[in-house]
Amino acid sequence: MTKTGAPFLGVSLARPATAAAILGAGVVWLLLLGPVITLMGHLSWTSVLSSLRAPGALQPLLVSVEASLIAVGVIILAGTPLAWMLARDRLPLTRVWEGALLLPLLTPPLVIGLLLVFMVGPATPAGALLAHLHLTAADTFFALVVAEVYEAVPYYVLGAEAAFAAVDPSLERAASLLGDSAPRTWRRITLPLAAPGLASALAVTWARAMGAFGAVLIIAYHPFGLPLQIWTTLQETGLYSALPFALILLLVALPLPLAAYFWSARARRRL
C-alpha cells in the first residue's frame, strides 16, 4: 500500500492539483482510446475473416493505399520546398501563403469536394486542360488522388514548416562558411535536423490521406476507396458489417504514424 505523500510511479499524489491533473489525463486517454477498445470489443473474428474473403473485398484497400501513396508523394515533392521557404521567409507575403494553407484545413471536407467539382470538374477550363492530358477529375483514380491531396496537404506543409523553423539558421550559415553549397547544407544539416518533425508531419498526412472521405464522396465516389467501402457497407448491410473494414483501415493507416512518432521522439532525444 502506498503511503500518503509517497510517490506513485514517480509522481507525488499528495498534492490535489497533481492528482486532479493525473485523473484528467487518464480520462482523456480513455476517451481517445475508447473507439479502438470499442471496436475490438464488438468484432467477431469469424465475421472479419468472412468479410475479407468475399470476392473483391480487398480491392478498396488497394485503391486507397495506391492513391494515398501517390497523394503523399505529390505532397512531399510540392510541399517540402514550400514549407522550407515559408520557414525561412523566402516567399513574399508569408502570412497569405499560410492562410491559403489553412483553408483546406478549416473548410469542411464535403465543401472542398463541392468546390473541387467547380474548379477541376470536366465542365471547367481546368477540366478541359486535364482532358488534353487524358485525365478526368470526376469519379476516377486521378480525382481520388486530387481529393486526398487537398484534404491532407495542410497537415504536411504546416508540420514541415514548424520542423524547418526549429532548425537554427546559424547552423546553416556555419555550414556554408565551412565550404558547403546550399544543396549540400540542406542535405547534411537542415534535413537531418528537421527529420523528426518531418516524420511526424508525414505520419499525420498519411493518416489523413488514407481516411479522406468528405471530398472523396463528392468528386471520386468511384473508384471505391476504403472509407467509402465502410460508408456503403454501413448503409447497405448495417453497423456490424462495416466494422471489419474499419479495422482494416486502422491497421493500414496507423502503423506508419505510430512508427514515425516513436522514431521521431527517439531522434529528438538524441539531439
Place this chain on the structure above:
Amino acid sequence: MLDADFEVARRDFPVAASFRLDAGERLALLGPSGAGKTTILEAIAGFLPLCSGRISLGGRVLSSARGTTVPPRHRRVGLVGQGSSLFPHLTVLQNIRYGPHVSTRTALRWAHSLGLTATLGSRPAGLSEGEQRRAALARALAAGCQLLCLDEPFSALERNLADDLLERVREEVGDLSGGAILVTHRLEEAQAFADRIGVMDHGQVIQMTSPQELLRHPRTPTVARLMGYRGWLTGPRGQLAVHPELCSLEGPAEVTLGCRVTACRPMGARFDVTLAALGEWRGRVHVSWSQPLEVGSQLAVAIPSAVVFPEAEPGLG
C-alpha cells in the same frame, strides 16, 4: 591580408568600417551591445550586402558595392560565435571534419592541438561549454580559413576558462594569412587578445590603435569610458577624465589634483578610493590604491598624462 573599407545598411543606423589587417595580426572590436561589431563580421563573412566600398582578402575582392560577391563558402573566413554552432547530430570528429576538403588526419591534428582527443566520439550536447568552443574553433581552423572571426565566443564562459581559451586562440591564429578579428564588450579580453583595438559606437569605429595608446590617449569620452576611465572633473580647460590606475601620489605630473578622501573600500587586492577634487578641477574621481586611505584626509594626486576633453559630454561620472 584583409583590406576592409565599406558601409552596411542597418535598420537603426549604417555601420561603417575602414581598416587593414596584416598576416597573423589580431584586431579586437570593442564596444557596447548594438554598436555594430557583429554586423562588421557578418559583412566580412558574406551574409550582408555592402552599400558602398569593398572587402578583399589576400588580394581577392570578396564583396563590393558594385556587385562582386564571393559566396560565404568560397571566402575562407571562419566564424566562431557566442553559441557553439556545432552541428548537434554529428560527433565532435564529424564536426571538425565537416568541411568538404578536410581530411580525417587534419581533423585529428586540430582536435589534438586543442585538447579534444578524449571527446571525439561525443555529441555536442555532451560537452562542456569550454569544449564546445574549442571544438567550434578546431572546426573553423581545420576548414583552412585565412581569416578567423570571433564573435564574443567566450562571453558566457567563466573568466579563468575564457582567459585560457583566449591564450590558445592567440597561439593558433599567428599562422593565418588574414589574421583574426575578435568582437567583444570586455576590455580585458580585447587587451589580452589584440595587437590593435577598434572602439565602436553607433556603427562607427571611433578610434583604432594599440591597446596602450588607446588607454593613454582616448580620443572621445565614449572611448575613455570603455577603456575604464571612471573620473570626470570639470575645470577651466574643459573636462578631465581620470583612470583609476593611471595616477599616483608622487612622480611627474601633467596635472596635480588636490583631493579629499570621501570613501575607501577594498576591491580585490587593492582599494577603491573615492576622492572629491579641491581647487580648479571640481567633481569626484575613483582611484585604485595599494594602501587604504583614511576618510577625510587630504592628498595630492599626480596624473602623468592628462586626458582633457574641451566640451562637456556626459557619460563618465
